[in-house]
Amino acid sequence: MYGRRRLAESLADPEITIAPGVYDGISARLVEREGFETGFLSGAGVSNGRLAQPDVGFLSLPEVADQSRQITDAVDIPIWVDADTGYGNAVSVHRTVRTLANAGAAAVMIEDQEWPKRCGHMAGKSVIGFDRAVEKVRAAVAARDDHAPDLLVKARTDAAGTHGLDEAIARLNAFADAGADVVFADALTTAEDIRRVAREVDGAHLSVNMGFGVRSRPTTPLIPAPRLQEMGVDLVIYPRLITAAATAGMKRALAELETAVGTREEYEAPDSVVDWDEYMDLVGKPEVDRLEREFSTETE
Template structure:
């Protein structure tokens, strides 16, 4: 858990080391600061700020490009401040052209993220596992990746290039784009939404050695749900589980609300909920109480 007075030493370097290590790093999705803390407390080494979950939590709406760059960067800042683990954040399309990407990268870097991913969709974008996507030209995205690489002040900031071209132009075109994005300066490659185990294996084979690869285990999405062992055998470096926490929270809230509606109160659900004291401990009240004592007015002055 992120302490109020201390922070991690170079989370960006930590992320780079994790991506270079053998075997995949797991990054569960967090949709707010509380879920980010829970990801960290569960022992995971990386927190992923999901754009799908961010849109759902801030607006109660689907991930169809409704949030702007300033809102997303501000949300990322809250997640970074809540944890000591590296945070990877969804930066959508960069919120405009290459010049907008410069500002996006600077904003996300100032927010403290360890990594971010940019995608080649047309604005307004859609969740990568929805239908009706469109992508910009490869040359335009190459310029945006070059701008992102030039914009970062910290060379350890991890730039992830995502392509959604498989759904629009086919897998071969997506792989060609991934090669171009790596040449433009992307540190990590993310081919979104392959729809078969064969396609996933093709991505891994064709991009092996080019850059570390992302596998997006989108819960209920278009990509087959491979086991972690299978993902590791294929050589992916980073595995995202973007919305499991969001879906779990939604189910839990629906269940307790149904209990209140049925019984007139939550009593029947209380044995499934954290205690009040347990929850305040979880979100850091003991640290606040220690700081209150530390900074209390001195009576011996």
């Protein structure tokens, strides 16, 4: 369902899996049309794009499930869904995984932060205890096994920033032992940290977060995907790319509009927007036209 087996096959391939961030139907469809095999529904992207709020724990399960359902309905590629902390305790995680599986998720990510969580690259985060974190992963795996056997479970730890890399590695190995398919330590600050995690974590695929992908950040260094693959990374996500790029594009277009409304002459800036036909194609108008031709009962 929704490409879950394809996603597992992609991770099993020696070639690194690339997952640009998505936050709505158009962004997901663009990712699909540009030839990427999968997309990552970022909690930060949904909070930023849907609520105009930072990633500090404002999202709820119904909001994320609704966004997941709309996106998976718009594309055929498998979609990872960021479920933050699972919105409660281990029992809540079990329900969260079932809910998101029913919403079409191909994979669900659970993290070990205290609630309210915050973006892993922000100051002030804290994590739950080791045993509680593993318990949540066990609950996610049980929900997968009972309700969506093809679903992938991704387990994230933020412990590197709060307790050090040794603790993060211990948690990732425990998450893998609990049945997680993919593990991920967020906000690692050096390439050597990533190499060490790749060397010392066994039993699950390894993911890293490259943020914008085309612009560096003050936390995790920007490392090209081929080098990450050489380090032993199986999956790289770019959760901040499309929201930041969309913001830059909207700012440029609005600046052009300011110029256009300030002159009496016809003013065009075609590079600021896609043309009508391309936009209609992107939002599926040709398919609606086909269905109208097939099922229309109107007669003259």
